[in-house]
Amino acid sequence: MSDFAAFGAPDTTDFASTRVATAAAAAAAAFTAPASVPASALAADPELLRRAYRLMHTAAAMATLYEEEKTVAARYVHATARGHEAVQLAAAFLLTENDYAAPYYRDDAMLLGMGLRPFELMLQLLAKADDPFSGGRTYYSHPSLRRPGFPIIPHQSSATGMQAIPATGMAHALAYFESQALAVPGNEESRMRNEELEGGKHSQSSLPVSASKPVVLCSIGDGAMTEGEVAEALQMAILHQLPIVYLVQDNDWGISATGREMRAMNAYEFAAGFPGLRRLQVNGADFGSSHAGLTEAFAHVRSRRGPVLVHAKCPLLGHHTSGVRREWYRSDLATHQEQDPLPRLHQQLLAAGVSVEELAALAAKAQATVRDDWAEALAAPNPDPATFANHEFAPPAVTAEAGERRPAGAEKTLMVDAALHAVDDILRDFPEALFYGQDVGGELGGVFREAALLAKKYGDARVFNTPIQEAYIVGSTAGMAAVGARPIVEIQFADYIWPALNQLVEELSKSCYLTMGKFPIPALIRVPIGAYGGGGPYHSGSIESTLLTIRGIKVVYPSNAADMKGLMRAAFLDPNPVIMLEHKGLYWSKVPGTEDAKTFEPATGYVVPLGQAAIAQAADADKLRRGETALVVTYGMGVHWAKTASRDFPGQIEILDLRTLNPLDFEAVTAATRRHGKVLVLTEEPLMNSFAESLAGRIQRHCFEVLDGPVFTLGAANLPAIALNVELERQMLPSAAKVAAALGELLAY
Numbered sequence: 001m002s003d004f005a006a007f008g009a010p011d012t013t014d015f016a017s018t019r020v021a022t023a024a025a026a027a028a029a030a031f032t033a034p035a036s037v038p039a040s041a042l043a044a045d046p047e048l049l050r051r052a053y054r055l056m057h058t059a060a061a062m063a064t065l066y067e068e069e070k071t072v073a074a075r076y077v078h079a080t081a082r083g084h085e086a087v088q089l090a091a092a093f094l095l096t097e098n099d100y101a102a103p104y105y106r107d108d109a110m111l112l113g114m115g116l117r118p119f120e121l122m123l124q125l126l127a128k129a130d131d132p133f134s135g136g137r138t139y140y141s142h143p144s145l146r147r148p149g150f151p152i153i154p155h156q157s158s159a160t161g162m163q164a165i166p167a168t169g170m171a172h173a174l175a176y177f178e179s180q181a182l183a184v185p186g187n188e189e190s191r192m193r194n195e196e197l198e199g200g201k202h203s204q205s206s207l208p209v210s211a212s213k214p215v216v217l218c219s220i221g222d223g224a225m226t227e228g229e230v231a232e233a234l235q236m237a238i239l240h241q242l243p244i245v246y247l248v249q250d251n252d253w254g255i256s257a258t259g260r261e262m263r264a265m266n267a268y269e270f271a272a273g274f275p276g277l278r279r280l281q282v283n284g285a286d287f288g289s290s291h292a293g294l295t296e297a298f299a300h301v302r303s304r305r306g307p308v309l310v311h312a313k314c315p316l317l318g319h320h321t322s323g324v325r326r327e328w329y330r331s332d333l334a335t336h337q338e339q340d341p342l343p344r345l346h347q348q349l350l351a352a353g354v355s356v357e358e359l360a361a362l363a364a365k366a367q368a369t370v371r372d373d374w375a376e377a378l379a380a381p382n383p384d385p386a387t388f389a390n391h392e393f394a395p396p397a398v399t400a401e402a403g404e405r406r407p408a409g410a411e412k413t414l415m416v417d418a419a420l421h422a423v424d425d426i427l428r429d430f431p432e433a434l435f436y437g438q439d440v441g442g443e444l445g446g447v448f449r450e451a452a453l454l455a456k457k458y459g460d461a462r463v464f465n466t467p468i469q470e471a472y473i474v475g476s477t478a479g480m481a482a483v484g485a486r487p488i489v490e491i492q493f494a495d496y497i498w499p500a501l502n503q504l505v506e507e508l509s510k511s512c513y514l515t516m517g518k519f520p521i522p523a524l525i526r527v528p529i530g531a532y533g534g535g536g537p538y539h540s541g542s543i544e545s546t547l548l549t550i551r552g553i554k555v556v557y558p559s560n561a562a563d564m565k566g567l568m569r570a571a572f573l574d575p576n577p578v579i580m581l582e583h584k585g586l587y588w589s590k591v592p593g594t595e596d597a598k599t600f601e602p603a604t605g606y607v608v609p610l611g612q613a614a615i616a617q618a619a620d621a622d623k624l625r626r627g628e629t630a631l632v633v634t635y636g637m638g639v640h641w642a643k644t645a646s647r648d649f650p651g652q653i654e655i656l657d658l659r660t661l662n663p664l665d666f667e668a669v670t671a672a673t674r675r676h677g678k679v680l681v682l683t684e685e686p687l688m689n690s691f692a693e694s695l696a697g698r699i700q701r702h703c704f705e706v707l708d709g710p711v712f713t714l715g716a717a718n719l720p721a722i723a724l725n726v727e728l729e730r731q732m733l734p735s736a737a738k739v740a741a742a743l744g745e746l747l748a749y
Helices: 016-030 039-043 046-068 085-094 108-114 118-125 164-179 188-198 228-239 267-271 287-302 333-337 341-351 356-379 415-429 454-458 470-483 498-514 544-548 561-573 621-625 637-648 666-676 691-706 726-732 736-747
Strands: 100-102 216-221 244-250 278-283 308-313 433-437 463-465 486-490 524-529 554-556 578-583 614-617 630-634 653-657 660-662 679-686 712-716
Touching: 046 085, 046 108, 046 118, 046 287, 046 341, 046 356, 085 108, 085 216, 085 244, 085 287, 085 341, 100 164, 100 470, 108 118, 118 356, 164 216, 164 228, 164 244, 164 470, 164 498, 228 244, 228 470, 244 267, 244 287, 267 278, 267 308, 278 287, 287 308, 287 341, 341 356, 415 433, 415 454, 415 561, 415 578, 433 470, 454 463, 470 486, 470 498, 524 561, 544 554, 544 660, 544 679, 544 691, 554 561, 561 578, 614 637, 630 637, 630 666, 630 736, 637 653, 637 679, 637 736, 653 666, 666 691, 679 691, 679 736, 691 712, 712 736
Parallel strands: 100 216, 216 244, 244 308, 278 308, 433 463, 433 486, 486 524, 524 578, 554 578, 630 653, 630 679, 679 712
Antiparallel strands: 554 660, 614 653
């Protein structure tokens, strides 16, 4: 836009106190200094300008009060919008209740513009029980909101740039529902309104159809644009022409690093490298420029002409955060203060004919509101400590086994086919379901043929390939779920899940807990795992222990086709993030000793509840009574090693298949331990610091008095990777022979 402002040369004054005094003087002078009045500002709705002015004063008064009351306000870290208010309010005024937003931690003025009270933001600042977003669990200006009349705001973390992927996932879900002519779940009123508009029943004064179409606003800082995950989001937004506006607020600072230290180009220049992404520049310190540019951007997206990036240059007038203060390192405060959007709007309103008295009244009202709300927030109750563990997970949808595990006429099926049939059934039964990942769409249907022909059957909008973007594959599910889609995604090999951990840990795992259950994330993440004979160091790894250190996700690990089908559907129906680990060596039952992975196929609709172990092999009752038995606690390939090994000890070995690693059926583990008194915990992972060792420790702690010997553990060698050569691999991994040796030693106690 034409009003894009460039900052002058930085102030080089050496002493922090002098710099702060200079900035304060500049702020005072700016209210009386002559100012030009851009045409865009004069043309704006006068009532809109008054509202912007009042809310700018509100945001400024909040920042001032937080400084005055910093002994209380800075107990928990916060950042404010000072300097960014104009563009944030402009964006907020353009959002509707049908839209979705992903603000970032400096966007408190945007939240005010959406209609939230200062009181509500203060409740979060002070970590109070009635904080409407998180109940005192997360930082200031980290909203999560489902409220009539407001845009939907899912959970976002503080991790820099992370919101771009979930926000793009929201837009992806909106595009999907539109492509299938499906109503967005929970937005029936909006759908009916759209149908009336499209049917020509609206009056001439009604908005055009395109104006009613929802959009996603992703607010982000310019420093965050250097993150690789942002580029992943932009790629997908362009590839699928998604309805999203990326608002980049550029104040030329990270924390203490300036733009020239952090980036080779600004966001506007960066966006030029993405053909199909429309880009605009606005003066983020000027409400008129910001509103005009964002109006153009929103109109472009609502009319479904693709994504837009808006680059807004803003001054940074406050501290980076309450804990990283501007006077410690800033030398450009006076220069930035000259761009303060509040005195600029003050002068524009005066020039537009608004009286000094009216402006003073608006400012006084804002300041009084802030003071009154602060007193109310201070008096609000703190959270009840007894509620600290609430909302780790949303309640499960499947709590008992249901359906036919072995229907009449059923034939035996391979695990890979059971998985394929389970996903096929889900896609047929649930129109909100999608399946995507690397190579699962198109002709191939997955490198293991685990999605064969699904794209042809259900179309490219529902089953599709992604770029090699593990972060997007996983992180987009958070946005998809917030809109109402039910994503099934695949990481091609467990060894390549690591780029997705940012999103898995920061976004998916924390969402339900930090939003008090408002935004659980029903996402099914399929991950082929394990060694299967010569897969080598990047296609053979086991990762369950790493995953199990992430709270807020569920981890499932079937060992046979029937469980695969039942757990797959239950995992899809679960309202929480579920990772299904699928052993590649069990897919086709070609590995010697894995014949039992092939089972009779359950009927459509069969479910196995998550967190319920199963006895894969029982011990002989007489030998159990004589104390001649032992228990193997295991999962996945371990079940089959244990079965083969147990042939050396007829009737003496019970095998407990955990099936789900989190939630863990520890009751079944302790009950089986008490039956036998001798336990081997078996895993394919390297043993040191593993889930298996942790489980062995828990068994020792809770069952010590019934144990007849130490809890044995067996796993892979403690090495960083699986070797390619099959003989080396064999030396590293457990085997039936190694399990038999351990069982012989255990039974001898």
